[in-house]
Amino acid sequence: MRQLVNWFRRKRLEDSLDRELRYHLERRTNDFEQTGLSAKEAHRQALLELGGVAQIQEEVRDIWLTRWLRDFAYDLRFTARSFRKTPSFTITTILSLMLGIGATTAIYSLVDQVLLHALPVRQPERLVLIDWKGDQVANGFGSWNLMSYPICRDLDQQKQFFEGAFCRALTIVNLSTGSDYRPAEAEIISGNYFPVLGVGPTLGQVLTNDDDRRPNANPVAVISYDFWKTQLGGAVDVVGRKVLVNRHPLTIIGVAASTFQGIDVGHVPSLWIPASMATEIIPGFSDLHDRRTRWMQVLGRLNPGMTLREAQSGLQAWFKAMLQEDMGRPGFPVITAERRQRFLRSTLVLTAAPQGHSGLRRRLLEPLWVLFAVTAVLLGLACLNVSGLFLARGSARDREIGTRLALGASRGRLGRQLLTDSLLIALTGGLLGTAVAPLAVRTLIALLPSNEIATISGNAGGTGLHANVALRLLLFAFAASVTAGVLSGLAPAWQAGRRSLVSSLRERGGMGFSSVRLRKVIVTAQIALTLILVVSAALFVRTLDALMAKGPGFPTASLVSFGIDCQRSGYSEQEGNRLILRIDEAIRHSPIVQASSLARFALLTGGSWNDPMTILADRRLATDRDVNLNSVTPGFFPTMGIKVIAGRNFDDRDMAAPGERDWRSAIVNESFVKRYLGGRNPLGVRICEGSGPDAKPNTEIVGVVSNFSYRGIREESEQAYFPFQGEGAATFYVRVRGRGEWSLQTLRAMVRGVDPSLPMSNFRTLEEQVDRSLSTEHMLATLSGGFSVLALLLSLVGLYGVMS
Numbered sequence: 001m002r003q004l005v006n007w008f009r010r011k012r013l014e015d016s017l018d019r020e021l022r023y024h025l026e027r028r029t030n031d032f033e034q035t036g037l038s039a040k041e042a043h044r045q046a047l048l049e050l051g052g053v054a055q056i057q058e059e060v061r062d063i064w065l066t067r068w069l070r071d072f073a074y075d076l077r078f079t080a081r082s083f084r085k086t087p088s089f090t091i092t093t094i095l096s097l098m099l100g101i102g103a104t105t106a107i108y109s110l111v112d113q114v115l116l117h118a119l120p121v122r123q124p125e126r127l128v129l130i131d132w133k134g135d136q137v138a139n140g141f142g143s144w145n146l147m148s149y150p151i152c153r154d155l156d157q158q159k160q161f162f163e164g165a166f167c168r169a170l171t172i173v174n175l176s177t178g179s180d181y182r183p184a185e186a187e188i189i190s191g192n193y194f195p196v197l198g199v200g201p202t203l204g205q206v207l208t209n210d211d212d213r214r215p216n217a218n219p220v221a222v223i224s225y226d227f228w229k230t231q232l233g234g235a236v237d238v239v240g241r242k243v244l245v246n247r248h249p250l251t252i253i254g255v256a257a258s259t260f261q262g263i264d265v266g267h268v269p270s271l272w273i274p275a276s277m278a279t280e281i282i283p284g285f286s287d288l289h290d291r292r293t294r295w296m297q298v299l300g301r302l303n304p305g306m307t308l309r310e311a312q313s314g315l316q317a318w319f320k321a322m323l324q325e326d327m328g329r330p331g332f333p334v335i336t337a338e339r340r341q342r343f344l345r346s347t348l349v350l351t352a353a354p355q356g357h358s359g360l361r362r363r364l365l366e367p368l369w370v371l372f373a374v375t376a377v378l379l380g381l382a383c384l385n386v387s388g389l390f391l392a393r394g395s396a397r398d399r400e401i402g403t404r405l406a407l408g409a410s411r412g413r414l415g416r417q418l419l420t421d422s423l424l425i426a427l428t429g430g431l432l433g434t435a436v437a438p439l440a441v442r443t444l445i446a447l448l449p450s451n452e453i454a455t456i457s458g459n460a461g462g463t464g465l466h467a468n469v470a471l472r473l474l475l476f477a478f479a480a481s482v483t484a485g486v487l488s489g490l491a492p493a494w495q496a497g498r499r500s501l502v503s504s505l506r507e508r509g510g511m512g513f514s515s516v517r518l519r520k521v522i523v524t525a526q527i528a529l530t531l532i533l534v535v536s537a538a539l540f541v542r543t544l545d546a547l548m549a550k551g552p553g554f555p556t557a558s559l560v561s562f563g564i565d566c567q568r569s570g571y572s573e574q575e576g577n578r579l580i581l582r583i584d585e586a587i588r589h590s591p592i593v594q595a596s597s598l599a600r601f602a603l604l605t606g607g608s609w610n611d612p613m614t615i616l617a618d619r620r621l622a623t624d625r626d627v628n629l630n631s632v633t634p635g636f637f638p639t640m641g642i643k644v645i646a647g648r649n650f651d652d653r654d655m656a657a658p659g660e661r662d663w664r665s666a667i668v669n670e671s672f673v674k675r676y677l678g679g680r681n682p683l684g685v686r687i688c689e690g691s692g693p694d695a696k697p698n699t700e701i702v703g704v705v706s707n708f709s710y711r712g713i714r715e716e717s718e719q720a721y722f723p724f725q726g727e728g729a730a731t732f733y734v735r736v737r738g739r740g741e742w743s744l745q746t747l748r749a750m751v752r753g754v755d756p757s758l759p760m761s762n763f764r765t766l767e768e769q770v771d772r773s774l775s776t777e778h779m780l781a782t783l784s785g786g787f788s789v790l791a792l793l794l795s796l797v798g799l800y801g802v803m804s
Contacts, residue, residue: 122198266360
């Protein structure tokens with residue numbers, strides 16, 4: 001530390017040393033003059049006795065500053081002067097490393113935010129995700145790792161393992177602060193969510209267990225800091241105000257901490273609502289206390305000193321007893337003996353969750369690490385490129401290096417000088433790469449799979465990702481720059497370390513054999529790394545091209561879709577269904593529309609309504625996995641351009657009478673027939689939803705359609721379709737005349753003509769939806785292709801520099 005302080009005081013120390021040396025020299029000179037020597041001889045004797053001023057200065061400087069630091073400073077000054085004399089070389093090497101370090105830093109920014117960064121909560125390393133492994137004998141909705149609310153509350157009571165366990169579920173609501181309703185994301189949470197996480201308020205208070213005791217008794221909410229700032233102007237009197245959520249008024253009791261954006265990096269909620277209000281917030285939901293309805297993720301905070309392995313092992317005895325108890329509870333489903341055994345074999349699995357729970361992380365885990373590896377290869381290629389250019393430059397500096405050897409410079413000292421050259425170039429390239437990294441990160445965020453709604457939280461795409469240069473990113477960029485500098489300078493430094501004065505003089509007239517061989521090795525490595533990146537990019541592009549060529553199984557031109565959820569706007573299910581049919585009628589009679597239809601659930605969004613089914617043909621059988629289900633109007637298949645290859649389409653005979661809940665008929669796809677019916681005729685076969693022994697197959701298959709994509713382009717699935725029962729919500733599919741993008745305003749006007757306050761969600765063309773469903777493949781193909789072009793460019797520059 002003292003040497004570091006002395007570095008900044010070195011001018012003052014030098015002046016003090018000069019004064020002290022002059023004082024001693026003058027005093028000894030006076031002493032010698034008093035003995036009778038002449039002034040000139042006295043000065044010479046004083047210098048001889050002192051031992052040389054320059055040597056003393058060097059020895060004292062070594063005490064003030066460690067030699068390596070002083071030498072490094074001198075090397076930096078010399079390097080900077082030499083680079084100013086060769087601007088083309090300097091610019092080429094800096095740009096090469098800027099591209100490599102900038103690309104690596106940009107990808108690392110996403111890797112850090114999506115995969116590595118812990119939640120800004122109290123001791124995130126103690127958080128665990130609690131998941132049910134096995135058959136829950138439950139219905140549900142949501143994404144992954146789901147359990148019921150009552151089981152979450154039971155887990156919260158296991159205080160020998162957990163400081164607390166909480167649950168949460170993300171949902172979409174229609175939100176209004178006094179103006180038009182807009183789709184927004186809300187998190188429905190148990191009352192101990194904020195206390196267990198250790199998150200406090202910016203204003204007011206957070207939700208507690210007192211807000212989550214009695215159903216519908218506490219219409220309150222906590223809003224996010226971003227929502228408070230962007231939508232409410234940061235009003236200091238926000239506590240006590242009301243917002244309308246699905247037409248239900250909720251009182252704002254607090255604003256969450258500014259650093260907290262939920263536990264899901266892919267989704268930033270605008271507000272948090274207690275689970276006791278779920279029946280008001282989720283249309284048609286009435287199963288909050290049903291143990292067989294799974295819809296929430298459960299996370300816990302381990303007790304201090306409790307390990308994940310100990311907690312998971314200790315929970316099993318309680319869990320097995322709970323399974324036995326559940327089977328004896330009233331309302332437990334009637335299931336087969338085989339399924340009962342699967343239920344009893346279920347276990348609880350605990351997973352470390354310092355980053356929370358994220359579907360985006362689940363989808364991008366492998367793609368982001370692949371891209372990070374690609375950029376690491378690109379950075380390695382840039383290092384080889386710069387190393388080759390330094391070797392070529394070293395050949396041109398033979399006279400200088402030979403002279404320095406003749407003057408007594410050691411081979412190690414020359415190597416350190418060359419490493420300083422590469423470090424200065426790398427740090428400069430890293431600085432420029434870090435400066436342009438935010439632009440690259442914004443581009444990368446735009447390529448990520450985006451949310452299904454445009455949230456009003458003010459974040460990029462509603463993902464909570466940002467392009468800011470944080471301290472962690474600066475540290476990574478610095479480490480990458482130093483590593484690149486060392487790697488770039490190793491070969492030149494090694495070459496200098498092997499050089500002797502005799503060989504330098506011998507090779508003065510041309511390039512040495514060892515130097516030529518080393519440069520050939522570097523060129524070969526550059527070509528090999530470039531081929532790796534080019535071939536990888538070609539494979540990613542080929543995969544994307546194959547999926548695009550496959551398509552969804554129906555023509556997408558001039559086809560648009562949008563969603564309407566009337567129950568989230570305060571309508572009952574019956575009122576909502578009537579409203580949806582009125583909108584559909586208006587759209588079908590529009591001159592810009594060729595055909596229109598309704599589906600209960602949207603296609604190509606990654607989700608679906610799915611359940612096992614029971615089939616009654618020549619024998620009774622249950623499907624071995626879930627079947628993707630939907631309910632559609634008779635015009636759905638003609639509008640989509642999907643062929644009915646056997647039987648007939650739906651018509652008025654299939655529509656349920658008022659109050660009738662069972663479906664009269666069904667249409668299945670080819671994959672369903674092939675997997676479950678073999679070669680027999682599917683028409684007339686009866687099916688039903690569910691696979692229990694009490695399932696009653698009373699729905700007749702009346703048609704078979706060709707295969708097409710439901711959840712995503714990649715998936716091939718068994719599908720069954722029933723006559724439309726909207727439940728107050730629907731996805732509209734409209735084939736328009738002309739370009740689909742031009743129809744938005746006309747379709748919006750038709751919806752507002754029926755209800756001006758009714759929001760449309762997810763309006764997009766089916767071509768856009770296909771692109772969105774392949775967003776990960778698009779990202780991999782685009783970025784790997786761009787990186788391979790950069791690799792080719794770097795290789796060409798390196799080859800040109802070496803060969804010239």
